[in-house]
Amino acid sequence: MEVLLPHSLDEALAMKGERPEAIPIAGGTDLMVDLNFGRRRPPAMIDLSRVSVLSGWREENGHVFLGSGLTYAAIIKEMTAFKPLLQASRSVGSPQIRNRGTVGGNLGTASPAGDALPVLAAYDAEVVVRSGARGERSIPWHAFLTGPKKTSLAADELIIGARWPRRRGPGSFSKIGTRNAMVIAVAGLCLTIDEDGRRVNVALGSVGPTILRATEAEQQMAAAMESSGCWQDPSITIPDQVINEFGDLVAAAAKPLDDVRGTAAYRRHGCRVLARRAITWALDERRLPAWL
């Protein structure tokens, strides 16, 4: 086994081009567990923790770019305007884990339980990847996450970050687990409202082979807000029956399995509850005056 220690992105991309079998490591919070337990013995690893250009974020042309090396601790400190992302980041592991774990790691591991992933899906994010030989490409999140722990990343590519259009409107991330800290979500949900596009986005984690969007529920709620006039006038209430239907549609979008952390039935029920709460929080938040 060999560890390669690049100091720049170009150096890292050249190494990945020459050694496509090398596994990138950044925070190590996933990969080290496999190494410690002898479950994985990669022939080589590329340490990305010194490639500082990956660990920033910026806003550009109405979009947000989040570098793959940005830790959850850094998001909590710096990206306070992005509430669902902030909430998801706070729910990751523990302080020790948040100081190391990165969004790039969630993307690379591609576990359906990665807490940042439902947020990126609700944001309609693209994953930005780069190869030394072929340059950069952007892949929509659903085309990047192809299955449980499977991605469409090519062997000579590295994950550079994620990019999404900046939108106006409330949103939240919430998840179900046995305690607040150190929990792998039994079900996770991100809901965002796009005031200008008049859309409701709902993404689910831990309840399917990969991250899922509840498109029927999204359309049902956006239409209910349209027909009631709620988009223009947030004081108009959405009836409980519509909220319950929304919860049912979100639950129907889940494709859960029974496993050690929860049954499929419990997960589906969890999605329903999370969905009803999330839409209620969002509608309530829309009623607050802008200055508050």
Next chain:
Amino acid sequence: MVVRVKVNDGWREAEAWPGASLLTFLRERLGLYGSKNACEQGECGSCSVWLDGALVCSCLVLAAQAHEREVRTIEGVTASERLHPIQEAFVEAGAVQCGFCTPGFVVAVADLLQKDPDPSPATVREALSGNLCRCTGYQKILDAVSLASTRMRGRT
């Protein structure tokens, strides 16, 4: 591979298997046994150290990732022969039973009190959420944090 790390103010170097964790390197190559090896998956916090000033689980850091970087361990929590006020508070409050989790807790508490000398109970719980203790039921640990916080603020 040779890994060179600044540990508790002194540069140390030793041979390491490329897949070795920083925890294994500290314990088995540098003879620093204070950081404990328990879960090896970041769940328990017993191996907590600072890497370039950030609190981390040393079991989840590749030793090679710490190459040419600065690590502070429980052994470096105080320069003197006397116990650190946090360690004294743990002893006095009965926050130590089997003692296995204690080094990780002391490091995590030191990290907390350095950022927030007078933390709220909720802050203490969140800050220590990555450290497990199977003996004390945590109340005595929370008492120790409160005692240490009071004393350390009195001294500075």
